[in-house]
Amino acid sequence: MLPRRLSLNRWTLWRMAGRSFFIQAGWNFQKMQNLGFAYALTPVLRSLYPSRLTRAKAVKRHLEFFVSHPYCAAVILGVVARLEEQSVETGALNSTEVNRLKVGMMGPLAALGDTLFWATLKPLLAFLGSVWILLAWARGSEWIWLGPVLFLSIFSLLHLSVRLGGLWFGYFRGLEIIQDLRRLNPQRLAQQLGLFTALAAGISAAMLFHQRVGGGAAIGGAGNSALLAAIATLVALGLRRGISVNRIVYLLATVAVLAAYLFKLG
Numbered sequence: 001m002l003p004r005r006l007s008l009n010r011w012t013l014w015r016m017a018g019r020s021f022f023i024q025a026g027w028n029f030q031k032m033q034n035l036g037f038a039y040a041l042t043p044v045l046r047s048l049y050p051s052r053l054t055r056a057k058a059v060k061r062h063l064e065f066f067v068s069h070p071y072c073a074a075v076i077l078g079v080v081a082r083l084e085e086q087s088v089e090t091g092a093l094n095s096t097e098v099n100r101l102k103v104g105m106m107g108p109l110a111a112l113g114d115t116l117f118w119a120t121l122k123p124l125l126a127f128l129g130s131v132w133i134l135l136a137w138a139r140g141s142e143w144i145w146l147g148p149v150l151f152l153s154i155f156s157l158l159h160l161s162v163r164l165g166g167l168w169f170g171y172f173r174g175l176e177i178i179q180d181l182r183r184l185n186p187q188r189l190a191q192q193l194g195l196f197t198a199l200a201a202g203i204s205a206a207m208l209f210h211q212r213v214g215g216g217a218a219i220g221g222a223g224n225s226a227l228l229a230a231i232a233t234l235v236a237l238g239l240r241r242g243i244s245v246n247r248i249v250y251l252l253a254t255v256a257v258l259a260a261y262l263f264k265l266g
C-alpha cells in the first residue's frame with residue numbers, strides 16, 4: 001500500500017526525475033556527483049523549505065560527497081526526497097540521519113548498477129545485436145541494421161525503467177526499500193543473466209556454424225573454422241590481458257558490420 005504523500009506533489013517528483021538525467025553533468029574529482037545530486041533534489045527542497053535561508057542550508061547539506069551508479073542514483077533520490085519530507089513534517093529524522101542513510105545506500109546501489117548494467121545487460125544485449133548482424137549478413141538480408149537498433153532500444157527501455165520507476169519506487173517505499181533490495185538478491189540475478197549470456201553464445205555459435213553464405217560456402221568450412229578459432233583465441237587473449245568485455249563485444253560488432261558490407265560490395 002502506498003504511503004500518504006504530505007507536501008510533495010507529482011509535478012515536483014517529475015521535475016526531480018527529469019533533472020536526474022543530468023546527475024553526472026557536474027561530475028568532479030573532489031566530490032564526484034554531488035552537484036548533480038543537489039541539482040536533481042532542488043525542486044523537492046524548494047517545495048519543502050519556503051525560506052531561502054533554510055533551503056540554502058538544505059542544498060549545502062546535500063553537496064557532500066556522493067557517487068553511485070547513474071541509473072540507480074534515482075532510487076536514492078526518491079528515498080532522500082521521502083526522508084526530507086518526513087523530517088520536515090514529523091521531525092522523525094534529522095538532517096544528519098538523512099545524509100547517513102544516503103551515504104549508506106550509495107555503495108550497494110553502485111555495485112548493483114555496475115553488475116546488472118555494465119557487466120551483464122550491456123554485454124549481453126550487445127552480443128545479441130552482434131549475432132543478429134552476423135546472421136543477417138550470412139543470409140544476405142536487408143535487415144542487418146536492426147541489430148544495433150534492437151540493442152539500443154532494449155537497453156534504453158531497461159535503463160529508463162530503472163531511472164524513472166526507481167525514483168518513484170524509492171519515494172513510495174522510503175526506508176523499506178532496504179529490505180526490498182535484500183529480497184531482490186542482485187548477485188543471484190546477475191549470475192543467472194551471466195549463464196543466459198553463455199547459453200546464448202553457444203546457441204549463436206551453433207547457428208553460425210551451420211549457416212550458409214550465398215554460393216553455398218558454409219561458415220563451418222575449413223577456412224572459416226580457422227577464422228572462428230583465430231577470433232576465439234584473440235578474444236581469450238584480450239580477456240587475459242584485462243580488456244573489458246564491452247570493448248571486445250563492440251570491436252567484434254564493428255568488424256562484423258564492416259565485413260558484411262565489404263563482402264556484399266565485393
